[in-house]
Every structure is written in C-alpha cells, then in structure tokens.
Amino acid sequence: MKRGGKLKGLIWLFQRSQTVKDCKKERNVEKFFCVLLILQILSIFCFRECHAGPYPNPNILVETDWLATRLEDANLRIVDMQETREAYLQGHIPGAVYVDLDEIVSAVKGVSRKTYLWPGAKEPEKIAEYCASWGTETGSPDVELIEMRIRDAGIGNDTVVVVYDDAECLYAAQFFWVLEMLGHNRVALLNGGIARWRGEGLPLSRDIPPIGPVPFKARLRPEVVTDAAWILREMQNPQVTLLDVRSKAEYVGTAKLSKRAGHIPGAVHLEWSNAVDPLTSTFKTQEELKDLLGGARITRDKTVVPYCQAGIRASHTYFVLRLLGYEKVRLYYPSWNEWGNRDTLPVE
Known part of the structure; x- marks a missing residue:
C-alpha cells in the first residue's frame, strides 16, 4: 500500500x-x-398513588407513611394550618411552613377579619353579633393578596402541596379549595392530620424552614365558587342541590348565628362532621361516604352547592365531594353570614 x-x-x-x-x-x-x-x-x-383507599379521586388525599418518606422532596411543600401559630411552634411536621387561616380568609373575602375578633366560648352571646357584622362587610376576593400569601409560603404553580391541621382537616380543606379556585391542581390533604402523625410516633420539629417566595400566578376557576345571585336564579333548578352542612340546630333555626335563623329554601342537610371517623380523625371509607350522600339525595349528576356559616365547614364538604369524584361542585363561600343577614333573601 x-x-x-x-x-x-x-x-x-x-x-x-x-x-x-x-x-x-x-x-x-x-x-x-x-x-x-x-x-x-x-x-x-x-x-x-399516595391514597388511603379506593376513592374515585384518590390523588387529593395522602397517608402519613407516604409523606414520611418524602420529607426531603425539593418539589414538595408541606403546609401547616394548625389553629394557632403557637401550636405550630410547639411542634410540626419537619419542613412544614405555617399558613395563617385568618390571612387567607380575609384575602378571599376581601375584608380584614382582624377587625372582628372571634368571641370564642367565653362570650357565646357575642357570636351572633360577630357573624352579623362579618356578613355585612363581605367584599370581592383580593387575588393579588392571595397570590402574595401563596408565594410567601414557597408555593409555585407546579409545587406539590400537602396540607394538614389539628381540626380533622377543617382548615386544611379551606386552603385546598382556595388553591383549586386559583387553578393549582397539585394539592392534597394529609389524612388524619397532625393528630395521626403524632399518634404514630412520626418525627416533629420546632425549626422554622428557611423558605423564600417563589413565582405563583393565579388561574381563576369561577366554576368552583358561586354567590347569592346565582343561587337565587338556580334554586328552583332540579339539577342543582343546595347542601347545608351546618349543625341540625342551625339548619332548623333553633340555633341563631345571624340576624335570621333557618336555611336557604330547598336546601338539604348533611352535617360536615359526618364524613370523619371520630376515633381516628380520618375520612370515612368510600362506601360510608357514598351512603351518607345517597341518604341525603346528593348525586354526582347534579351541581352541588355546599354552604355553612362562614365557608369553612362547607370547604370540608367541598373536599369530600371532590374526593368522591363529584365534578360539579360550587362553594357558596359567604354562606349564612351573608344569606342570614340580608333581609331581601328568602329563608325557610
């Protein structure tokens, strides 16, 4: 070559x-x-695949063992919504950030709830006065303020969020609804809350995590919320179910927390707490929940509108309906605080 x-x-x-x-x-x-x-x-x-049982919409409820193995996940934000900040400081799930329910409520309602301090058990005679004054000052949601609260909690549009509280998911469910209303669809509740976490001997912390604000932009979903005008138009519609989730006494009018007692005409009754196992603070099984709703004639083919006194208990029922796969659920957030204080609205 x-x-x-x-x-x-x-x-x-x-x-x-x-x-x-x-x-x-x-x-x-x-x-x-x-x-x-x-x-x-x-x-x-x-x-x-983090759910507790065969619910139709299982991805919105997580178990303690699932969360315990993911505490170091960088894309996971754990939100503590215990009733007080003091409870959070005494012990919370490691890495959890505290979110004040009052700050969320005031932003959603468009008024400052701090103006009207809840009288509590010490002054029960002032509770009706509180509800009356609160109901007359309901405004429009302050979307920019809500966005700021969520950003400050380190929650972005793609962040996986797990929320818990110390009240059978009552407060956590409200934050769940707020995030869904804002278009955030990667949020779940911790089944059993911190009571179950603590009862299972899982780790607690007093450290406050160094969490900075992250970008978040709301994508509002008006189909998950409603108002008095919509209810007035649709209350005779057979495809709409008004669901009162307050106590039986509030529903029939023997307990009065606003200017007027009673319920919205045509509304069926199912108290929110019936969805929770009182011994474990966890949600009841799919079969038990379906039996409860079926007994109250609450079916998936209709638009269901839960309401209570101030929107908190109704948020819990909103979550239960979503857990069971109900697609048409509209929360009447002002609830009886508004309806019971407006003389022009009908009462039954």
Whole structure:
C-alpha cells in the first residue's frame, strides 16, 4: 500500500473513532434526559398513588407513611394550618411552613377579619353579633393578596402541596379549595392530620424552614365558587342541590348565628362532621361516604352547592365531594353570614 493510501486510511479510522465517540456522547445525553423524564413521571405517579383507599379521586388525599418518606422532596411543600401559630411552634411536621387561616380568609373575602375578633366560648352571646357584622362587610376576593400569601409560603404553580391541621382537616380543606379556585391542581390533604402523625410516633420539629417566595400566578376557576345571585336564579333548578352542612340546630333555626335563623329554601342537610371517623380523625371509607350522600339525595349528576356559616365547614364538604369524584361542585363561600343577614333573601 502506498504511503498516501496509509495516511488516508489513518484519517478515515480517526474520523470514524471520533464519530463513534460523538455518537456515544449523544446516546449518553439522550440516556440522561430519558432518566430525568422517567423520574419526573415517577414523581407524578407516586403522588397519584399516595391514597388511603379506593376513592374515585384518590390523588387529593395522602397517608402519613407516604409523606414520611418524602420529607426531603425539593418539589414538595408541606403546609401547616394548625389553629394557632403557637401550636405550630410547639411542634410540626419537619419542613412544614405555617399558613395563617385568618390571612387567607380575609384575602378571599376581601375584608380584614382582624377587625372582628372571634368571641370564642367565653362570650357565646357575642357570636351572633360577630357573624352579623362579618356578613355585612363581605367584599370581592383580593387575588393579588392571595397570590402574595401563596408565594410567601414557597408555593409555585407546579409545587406539590400537602396540607394538614389539628381540626380533622377543617382548615386544611379551606386552603385546598382556595388553591383549586386559583387553578393549582397539585394539592392534597394529609389524612388524619397532625393528630395521626403524632399518634404514630412520626418525627416533629420546632425549626422554622428557611423558605423564600417563589413565582405563583393565579388561574381563576369561577366554576368552583358561586354567590347569592346565582343561587337565587338556580334554586328552583332540579339539577342543582343546595347542601347545608351546618349543625341540625342551625339548619332548623333553633340555633341563631345571624340576624335570621333557618336555611336557604330547598336546601338539604348533611352535617360536615359526618364524613370523619371520630376515633381516628380520618375520612370515612368510600362506601360510608357514598351512603351518607345517597341518604341525603346528593348525586354526582347534579351541581352541588355546599354552604355553612362562614365557608369553612362547607370547604370540608367541598373536599369530600371532590374526593368522591363529584365534578360539579360550587362553594357558596359567604354562606349564612351573608344569606342570614340580608333581609331581601328568602329563608325557610
């Protein structure tokens, strides 16, 4: 073989080796991104497979063992909504950030709840006065303020959020509804709350995590909320079920927490607390919940409008309906605080 031929052969071999190396690099890069994609898919899958039982919409309820193995997940934000900040400081799930329910409520209602301090058990005679004054000052949701509260909690549009409280998910469910109203669809409640977490001997912390604000932009969903004008138009519609979730005494009018007692005409009654197992503070099984709703003639083919006194208990029922796969649920957030204080609205 001539010298020139050998040189061309060497060049060809070198170029081929480089091509092979480049191909290997490309394949390695492809493998790397494939692994990232698989991990992301598994993360979503694991979030959807975290449920306690065979509920129709299981991805919105997580168990303690699922959460306990994911405390270090960078894309997971645990939200503590215990009744007081003092309770949070005494012990919370590691990494949890505290969110004040009053701040969320005042932003959603568009007024400052701090103006009207809840009288509590020490002054029961002032509760009706409190509800009356609160109901007359209901405004429009302050979306920018709500966005700020959520950003400050370290919650972005794609953050996986798990919320818990110390009140059978009563407060946590309200934050669940707020996030859904704002278009955030990766939020779940911790079944049993901190009481179950503590009862199972799982770790607690007093450390406040260094969480900074992250970008969050609301994508409002008007179909999950309603108002008095809509109810007046639709209260005779057979495809609409008004659901009063207050106590029986409030429903029939023997307990009065506003200017007027009673309920919205045509509303059926099912107290919110019936959805919770009183011994474990966990949600009842799918079968038990379906029996409860079926007994009150609350079916999935209709639009269900839960309400209570101030929107908190109704938020809990909103969550239960969503857990059972109800698609048409509209929360009447002002509830009896508004309806019971407006003389122009009918009462039964």
